[in-house]
Amino acid sequence: MATISPFHLAIPVHNLKECRTFYRDVLGCEEGRSSDHWVDFNFFGHQLVIHYKPKSNDTLHTNPVDGKDVPVPHFGIVLPWNDFQTFAEHLKEKKIQFVIEPYIRFAGQVGEQATMFFYDPAGNALEFKAFKDLSQLFAK
Numbered sequence: 857m858a859t860i861s862p863f864h865l866a867i868p869v870h871n872l873k874e875c876r877t878f879y880r881d882v883l884g885c886e887e888g889r890s891s892d893h894w895v896d897f898n899f900f901g902h903q904l905v906i907h908y909k910p911k912s913n914d915t916l917h918t919n920p921v922d923g924k925d926v927p928v929p930h931f932g933i934v935l936p937w938n939d940f941q942t943f944a945e946h947l948k949e950k951k952i953q954f955v956i957e958p959y960i961r962f963a964g965q966v967g968e969q970a971t972m973f974f975y976d977p978a979g980n981a982l983e984f985k986a987f988k989d990l991s992q993l994f995a996k
Contacts, residue, residue, distance in 0.1 A: 862901055862902045862903055863902045863903070864902070864903045864905070865899075865902070865903070865904050865905070865931060866894075866904075866905040866906075866907055867904070867905070867906055867907070867931075867978075867980050868906075868907055868908075868909035868978065868980075869906045869907065869908060869909065869976070869977070869978035869980070870908070870909060870910060870911035870912075870978050871977060871978060872893070872894075872895065872906065872908045874977040874978075875895075875906050875976055875977050875978050876890075876895050876906065878976050878977050879895075879897050879899070879904070879906065879976070880897070882947070882950045882952070883899075884946075885897040885898055885899050885900075885904065886898040888903075892908075893907065893908045894906060894907045894908065899933070900933045900935075902933075906978075916979070916981075922961060924956050925955075925956075926956070926973065926983075927955055927973060927975070927981035928981075929981065930973065930980075930981035930982060930983045931980075931981075931982060931983070932982045932983040932984045932985065933984055933985075934985050934986060934987065934990070934993065935984055935985070935986045936986060936990075937970070937986045937987065937988055937990075939986065940958070940970045940984070940985070940986035941958070941970070943984060944958040944970075944972055944984075947972075947974065952974050953974065953975075954972055954973065954974050955973040955974055955975060955981065956971070956972060956973040957972065958970060958971070958972040959971065959972070966992055966995045966996075967987070967992050967995050968987065968988040968989070968992070969985050969986060969987045969988065970985060970986045971983060971984070971985040971986075972984055972985075
């Protein structure tokens with residue numbers, strides 16, 4: 857796989873202090889520049905910026921996948937296969953409440969992957985996954 861350029865993603869949060877702690881201390885993201893209204897993070901080699909936005913009453917949307925309600929929108933990282941379980945255990949130790957507990961999809965099939973979903977303190981949905989064979993990331 858070719859070298860991947862880092863993406864930039866900016867997301868809204870209604871509690872900058874709580875989300876800053878979550879991304880820094882729970883997910884282990886290194887903090888970069890910041891102001892009173894936003895904070896940059898090194899999100900697994902990518903630039904994630906949390907921006908303060910007053911809380912809204914937006915309803916959460918889900919799509920059914922494998923009999924589970926997958927939150928949409930969501931974002932995350934594809935971890936190396938061997939790191940997925942370690943990271944899942946770390947999140948459990950940090951008392952993360954999973955929307956979808958870590959599990960394996962397509963076991964023994966093309967695209968076999970581990971996946972898990974949870975929310976940050978502002979309600980942004982995250983998915984972390986890992987492929988048994990990373991070359992199947994875009995396989996049909």
